Amino acid sequence: MxxxxxxxxxxxxxxxxxxxxxxxxxxxxxxxxxxxxxxxxxxxxxxLPPACIAAMHQAVDELASETTFRGYGPEQGYDFLREAIAEHDFRARGAEIAADEVFVSDGAKCDTGNIQEIFAADARVAVPDPVYPVYVDTNVMAGRTGTASDGRYPGLTYLECNAANGYVPRLPDQPVDLIYLCFPNNPTGATASRAQLQAWVDYARAHRALILFDAAYEAFIRDPALPHSIYEIPGAREVAIEFRSYSKTAGFTGVRCAYTVVPKSCLAWDAEGKAVELHALWNRRHTTKFNGVSYPVQRAAAAVYSPxxxxxxxxxxxxxxxxxxxxxxxxxxxxxxxxxxxxxxxxxxxxxxxxxxxxxxxxxxxxxxxxxxxxxxxxxxxxxxxxxxxxxxxxxxxxxxxxxxxx
Amino acid sequence: MxxxxxxxxxxxxxxxxxxxxxxxxxxxxxxxxxxxxxxxxxxxxxxLPPACIAAMHQAVDELASETTFRGYGPEQGYDFLREAIAEHDFRARGAEIAADEVFVSDGAKCDTGNIQEIFAADARVAVPDPVYPVYVDTNVMAGRTGTASDGRYPGLTYLECNAANGYVPRLPDQPVDLIYLCFPNNPTGATASRAQLQAWVDYARAHRALILFDAAYEAFIRDPALPHSIYEIPGAREVAIEFRSYSKTAGFTGVRCAYTVVPKSCLAWDAEGKAVELHALWNRRHTTKFNGVSYPVQRAAAAVYSPxxxxxxxxxxxxxxxxxxxxxxxxxxxxxxxxxxxxxxxxxxxxxxxxxxxxxxxxxxxxxxxxxxxxxxxxxxxxxxxxxxxxxxxxxxxxxxxxxxxx
Structure with a gap:
């Protein structure tokens, strides 16, 4: 049965x-x-920005002719896009991210929802409150919680964001393994300073925890003092995975393109205490369960980086x-x-x-x-x-x- | 840690x-x-077929103007596509499938990989041998197998396809809960007759098993005696989920569109033996972890059904x-x-x-x-x-x- x-x-x-x-x-x-x-x-x-429209039209025309047709692309995304991302979104800001650490996908919702699959079923998960519901629901589906009571799931650690802490959560007072952070935040609009992110990175390094950093609203940052990526914070490459999206950056909510960065130095551990590269695990997940983003859409995303x-x-x-x-x-x-x-x-x-x-x-x-x-x-x-x-x-x-x- | x-x-x-x-x-x-x-x-x-190219160009132009712009669409797909699918791919062949039983997605690989999430961790899974590796690997990742030995995973039931049975597997001799079938088959190219599929549907009904029917190569069927959909088989609506793709049908491997049919009469059971509608479960999974297919791509898919x-x-x-x-x-x-x-x-x-x-x-x-x-x-x-x-x-x-x- x-x-x-x-x-x-x-x-x-x-x-x-x-x-x-x-x-x-x-x-x-x-x-x-x-x-x-x-x-x-x-x-x-x-x-959509005219540069993206023009790029999509051109890519569609390529698919109309046998000589320029493209079938399956690399599941992780085309090099032209991964290179542009690594250069413009990271290296230009002093964050050392290589093109092959970027996994192009069809949405940050999908990636923030799927990422938990590569971790142990009994990982202790911390989420902000208020929270983007996908972080919670996907961990419930995976069995990392009990049955909700009074609107909260036993097994999750809720990081309270309120007027007292300026809607930036304090470090947890109990040990956690997986920490969802989102800045600029949905729904609160709060941003995190370098010092605040540094505290989280230090915590993750000290406790061998991992930060899942959702930066879907990064493009809205105008304050030059604010970090755009968690990889601008020293030490983050070992303890953080970052999610980005073109949805709000370039109006792609109906077009669907996003990406996830998994640095090769980012580690987790197996039952014997042996370190495992998360890049390899996510690569296996991504290539087994995903078949790449639509070629015209990847061209539109790459056009975001044109002058x-x-x-x-x-x-x-x-x-x-x-x-x-x-x-x-x-x-x-x-x-x-x-x-x-x-x-x-x-x-x-x-x-x-x-x-x-x-x-x-x-x-x-x-x-x-x-x-x-x-x-x-x-x-x-x-x-x-x-x-x-x-x-x-x-x-x-x-x-x-x-x-x-x-x- | x-x-x-x-x-x-x-x-x-x-x-x-x-x-x-x-x-x-x-x-x-x-x-x-x-x-x-x-x-x-x-x-x-x-x-790509010219009708699909024209439809994509037109949809891209809609996104270029604020008056015709579209952001997030329904996660399950636009009605214009779901209606066309239900009408042309099913009702026209006498298979009663409603538009809201169709879930549009970005690939049959994704769907056949993700579907196992909604089933119990100890479900007994049967896969054909030879097999499309995604069926196996996604169940390994979910913990439904032991460690492979001699190329096979303990815990899986392998349905052998060989010259003796014409590469159409026999019914299993041990009870199974979840059965992956693929016709026309990848890699063997074998097809299943009505009588052969009826035997599988009867087995599933008798054993409260569920068939995951991968019909990604359906468009290649020319023999009028062969069923195109498992829903042409009486009784299948209660025991089968079907996967389709535009990848091979219309050359969409680089464009990304597919769909999965979960009839509302399709059931599975909880620990207390209570029947649960799989449509509701898949809908919850799909809306939580997926954000819909690119609008221009859905328009291109709909153009497949134009004269x-x-x-x-x-x-x-x-x-x-x-x-x-x-x-x-x-x-x-x-x-x-x-x-x-x-x-x-x-x-x-x-x-x-x-x-x-x-x-x-x-x-x-x-x-x-x-x-x-x-x-x-x-x-x-x-x-x-x-x-x-x-x-x-x-x-x-x-x-x-x-x-x-x-x-």
Whole structure:
């Protein structure tokens, strides 16, 4: 008799976005003429950069002719892209990463979800709270937790992010093996300084732990003092895997390209205490269960690094950052404590009341949709996430309406 | 201390294609003027159908404008593609499959590799021998086997495919829970009749087993008596998951699109014996660890079902089938027993001697590269796989050279 992976039964149904959709639908039904502005979801809205469009068209034309046709590419990605990544995203910032340490993939969600497969079933896992749910759910599916109670899974270590610590978690007070960090953070928009990341790298080295560093929002960093990659931190090459994505950087949410860096010096241990290179393990996983990213998409990603692409991508992000600054200033002006929005597309608002209550308030009185923080974990309670992914006109109208509603 | 998933250490290094590459390299070095014809690898060589090229260009243009831009799509695929699949690939053949039972993905390799995650860790797994290595390796990684000895993993049930059974395996003589079947088969090119598939469906129903049916080469079927989908077999909707791919159908190996069908009536059981819908489990896995296929790629896949696309795809496959028929006839004329090549791009040649010895013979004397069957499992010994993925001119030259070399 075929039996299921029972760990799936531990998963708590995620009603967050379904719940939001239902409330918006009901509001719209009761207020048919009212125009709703959506600042909830983390999806981009602007067109792809022209350099990426041109590169995709050219690559599609190559596939139209037998002489330039390409079939299976290397599972790890084409050299033209891996070289560009290593050079522009790392070596240009003083981080020593080689092209063959880069694994091109179709999404940071996939990679942050799949990476746990190469680790022991009884690894002790630390996740931030509030948290991007994929880190948690994929470890639940793999059997690293008990059954949830009160919104938390026994077996996980929750790293609390709150106003007191500026939404950057403190080092754990119990030993952990695998640590998920995300900066600039989703959902809080918080960033980590060099000193803060250095503390995590030092912790990982001292405890033989491993950091899974999600830098999907790296392109939003404008503060020159902030590190863009964990590999800018001395010692990180031995204890950190980094995830990047073109989704927010270049508007690729519907196009699908990302990458993961596994330095060859990054180690884990087997039962006999023998060190094993994680690069070899991830390479085996990647080549066995993945068949590479679409060739036209890899060409589009490589175009991000062209001189024109660099300018266009910066303009794209600058547009969203202009929105973010506007949102943060408007809400700050209303007396709310906010994090993010400077080097992040997300503004995390300390609402001083229940998440859903504040969500309903914005929806009912201002016709603006945000995301209740409680949906991201216990520490998200009392907060909402407002996203800068919209047009500037919509953002300005939304803030005007919120100001009028709350004054 | 972070420890690895030690099941990875059980994996046997796959030297097959690396070994082939080395021998070809050495031969080329010794015979610098000699032109080598590659009939080894299973990758397509012809240009994408014009309908797919046009659809991709149009979709890329949509992403270039803010008014038609698309970000995240549904993880399961766009309705326009799921509807077309359900209608053309299933309902048109009398197989009742609904659009929301179709999960669009970036590859059948990914799906056949990932599907085992939703089943119990102690599921008893049956795989064909010879076998597509992904079925085996992903179960090894998940801990469902012991350490290999003599090329086989304890814990797996090997379904032997040989000349005696026409390379279609018999029902297992010990109970199994999860059964991987692949028709038209890679590597043997064998096809399964309705009666043969009915026997497997009946077995699965009687034993509450589940069939994982890999139909990646379905488009090569020309014999009207052969089923294209396992859902053409009565009773299959309750006991089978089917995998399809555009890789070989429409030349998408470098473009990446595939899909998996999980009927809502397909069940597995939990520890208390309660039935669970696998559709819900796979949906949870798919939405948690995957973020959808590139929008232009989904448009290209949908174009396969347009009237022009259908004609172009048929012509594409007809070209490879012409090669396959030529290969089969030529080798048959030399006295070799062959399977496949009628409704499959692969010809499985019973060489009557060691796989690698025959490989070397073809390389040294004819300058033709094939794939030694021993690389696919113990039952592959004594065979080679010859692929029809090349130009007709190259195929004809290769067969002429082989004839001359072996006569």
């Amino acid at each position: 075929i039996r299921i992976n029972e760990n799936y039964q531990k998963l708590q149904a995620s009603y967050l976005f379904a719940d939001i959709a239902r409330r918006v639908r009901e509001f719209q039904a009761q207020n048919p003429g009212r125009e709703i502005i959506r600042l909830g979801i983390g999806d981009v809205t602007r067109a 024109a692409g660099q300018i266009q991508v910066r303009e794209l992000i600058d547009g969203y950052l202009k929105n973010a600054a506007y949102i943060r200033e408007a809400l700050g002006g209303l007396g709310f404590q906010c994090t993010g929005g400077d080097d992040s597309p997300y503004i995390w608002v300390n609402t001083g009341r229940d998440s859903w209550e504040f969500f309903d308030l914005l929806l009912q009185r201002a016709g603006v949709v945000c995301t209740p923080g409680a949906g991201f974990g216990r520490c998200g309670q009392g907060h909402v996430r407002i996203s800068a992914f919209n047009s500037f006109d919509n953002v300005r109208t939304a803030m005007d309406r919120i100001s009028a509603a709350l004054k | 972070i420890r690895i998933n030690e099941n990875y250490q059980k994996l046997q290094a796959s030297y097959l294609f690396a070994d082939i590459a080395r021998r070809v390299r050495e031969f080329q070095a010794q015979n610098p003027g000699r032109e080598i014809i590659r009939l080894g690898i299973g990758d397509v060589t012809r240009a 022009a696309g259908q004609i172009q795809v048929r012509e594409l496959i007809d070209g490879y089938l012409k090669n396959a028929a030529y290969i089969r006839e030529a080798l048959g004329g030399l006295g070799f027993q062959c399977t496949g090549g009628d409704d499959s791009p692969y010809i499985w040649v019973n060489t009557g001697r060691d796989s690698w010895e025959f490989f070397d013979l073809l390389l040294q004397r004819a300058g033709v590269v094939c794939t030694p069957g021993a690389g696919f499992g113990r039952c592959g010994q004594g065979h080679v796989r010859i692929s029809a993925f090349n130009s007709f001119d190259n195929v004809r030259t290769a067969m002429d050279r082989i004839s001359a070399a072996l006569k």
